[in-house]
Amino acid sequence: MSNKNNPDRKVMVDIQNAEKDFGIVMALKGINLKVYEGEVVLIIGPSGSGKSTLLRSVNRLEALTGGQIFVDGDPLTGPDADIRKIREETGMVFQDFNLFPHKSVLENITLAPIKVKKKSVKEAKEQARKLLERVGLADREKSYPAQLSGGQKQRVAIARALAMEPKVMLFDEPTSALDPEMVKEVLDVMLDLAKEGMTMMVVSHEMGFAKAAADRVVFMDEGEIIEIAPPETLFNSPEEERTKKFLKHIL
Amino acid sequence: MASLDKKEESRPKFEITDGALLPTQGNNYLINAWKLTIIIAFGSLALLLFIVKEPYDKIFTVVIKGAPLTFSVTAGAILGSIFLGLFTGLGQIARTRIINLIAGVYVELIRGIPLLVQLIFIYFALGKFFKLDGLPAAIIALSICYGAYMGEIFRAGIQSIPKGQMEAALALGMTRSQAMRYIILPQTMKIILPAIGNEFIAMLKDSSLVSVIALRDILRRGREHVSRTFLSLETYAIVALVYLIITLVLSKLVAIMEDRMKQDVK
Numbered sequence: 001m002s003n004k005n006n007p008d009r010k011v012m013v014d015i016q017n018a019e020k021d022f023g024i025v026m027a028l029k030g031i032n033l034k035v036y037e038g039e040v041v042l043i044i045g046p047s048g049s050g051k052s053t054l055l056r057s058v059n060r061l062e063a064l065t066g067g068q069i070f071v072d073g074d075p076l077t078g079p080d081a082d083i084r085k086i087r088e089e090t091g092m093v094f095q096d097f098n099l100f101p102h103k104s105v106l107e108n109i110t111l112a113p114i115k116v117k118k119k120s121v122k123e124a125k126e127q128a129r130k131l132l133e134r135v136g137l138a139d140r141e142k143s144y145p146a147q148l149s150g151g152q153k154q155r156v157a158i159a160r161a162l163a164m165e166p167k168v169m170l171f172d173e174p175t176s177a178l179d180p181e182m183v184k185e186v187l188d189v190m191l192d193l194a195k196e197g198m199t200m201m202v203v204s205h206e207m208g209f210a211k212a213a214a215d216r217v218v219f220m221d222e223g224e225i226i227e228i229a230p231p232e233t234l235f236n237s238p239e240e241e242r243t244k245k246f247l248k249h250i251l
Numbered sequence: 252m253a254s255l256d257k258k259e260e261s262r263p264k265f266e267i268t269d270g271a272l273l274p275t276q277g278n279n280y281l282i283n284a285w286k287l288t289i290i291i292a293f294g295s296l297a298l299l300l301f302i303v304k305e306p307y308d309k310i311f312t313v314v315i316k317g318a319p320l321t322f323s324v325t326a327g328a329i330l331g332s333i334f335l336g337l338f339t340g341l342g343q344i345a346r347t348r349i350i351n352l353i354a355g356v357y358v359e360l361i362r363g364i365p366l367l368v369q370l371i372f373i374y375f376a377l378g379k380f381f382k383l384d385g386l387p388a389a390i391i392a393l394s395i396c397y398g399a400y401m402g403e404i405f406r407a408g409i410q411s412i413p414k415g416q417m418e419a420a421l422a423l424g425m426t427r428s429q430a431m432r433y434i435i436l437p438q439t440m441k442i443i444l445p446a447i448g449n450e451f452i453a454m455l456k457d458s459s460l461v462s463v464i465a466l467r468d469i470l471r472r473g474r475e476h477v478s479r480t481f482l483s484l485e486t487y488a489i490v491a492l493v494y495l496i497i498t499l500v501l502s503k504l505v506a507i508m509e510d511r512m513k514q515d516v517k
Binding site for chain 2: 059061084085087088090091092094096098099100101102111112115116117160161164
């Protein structure tokens, strides 16, 4: 948080002229966006605007058809790209959780550290328990995903992503599949993360979270970035006509 | 409505199910098709062996000697076809076009030729080039035949796992093969177990086809006995009953295994 206004701050995610052509539609039409270390960037926009595609491009779950993305200086595509290294460094939280249903909560969290980072089982378990405590689920380590509520599942999913000790966290509509009363428990965990200085890219329409945690809000429409501004500016006095129109619908 | 429900409940618990191959635990309390069939099968066998005796007791002792071979062929072919099926299924969903094609052609080829024809062909082809004994040749032939069907089961099972599971695994930095091994295949196994179970039962019955390639299984022993004694009806009755009982017991075992797995998931 301290270096937010420092002009020399490090660029964590550098999206350069990103294009994604699905054949029928052009989902991304040349996106340029820099996300700085410790920054929380919220991406909003109507459905089909390309915001999820953009987020999923950052760890190459969607492969770009043009342009380049650098994560902490490492290229995402091309001959020098080490996609597994980048995926280790970028945690992702999905709309529908995608917990592994055949594994317990603890195993969900420890699997990747053990198999990918080659941590010892003991070390991975200790770390997982700390993370579970942090997301308020210390007593559920033996449960299976089917026994958890939506909010609990999403908090486990966040702990699972954090177990890889990522440099960037990507959140793809993390509260959209949740019942209203469970939204807060997930947002609280995300808010804590933001306060601790995690670099975060969040696709979400949670205005409360935006105002409390976001440094910048990106408004996307039809595969393009229309406007980028701090939350209070973008929500209260947007410059672009399309932004105003969209905000009228959701506020 | 409440009174109607009560009426339903007070009915005697006598119900004939549709006789699915795999009885489920829920059916245990009722007299289902499985129980009825196994009672008939054991009853008839006991009647023939202990009441009528001649010539059935002699036939039974001859025919049952073929059972170990039938079991060896089935067990070997089950292992072989699961192995082949797993790779065929993975091959069909692989991202390399050429591997897709190889797996696809294998499946199309095998499904287009009758099992008996394949068995005889593979047996003689193997015999010509590799000098194999009857038993391994039969196991390999059945594995190749059933591997194709098993491959389709694996493919459908893998594809039924939500896409997000693979994405979550990849996003955590796993390779595709790690994701397959730790995330996708364990979930697939639970889903396809009933289908594989049915395949086992079908394979046990189809193992009788090996009798045409001079392997002395249950059916072959029966046929030899008929050629010696001309007791065709009596002999084949015993052969049929032996197969029926083995199949019914096996299907029950598969059902029990399936129930165990279901409880694990909960």
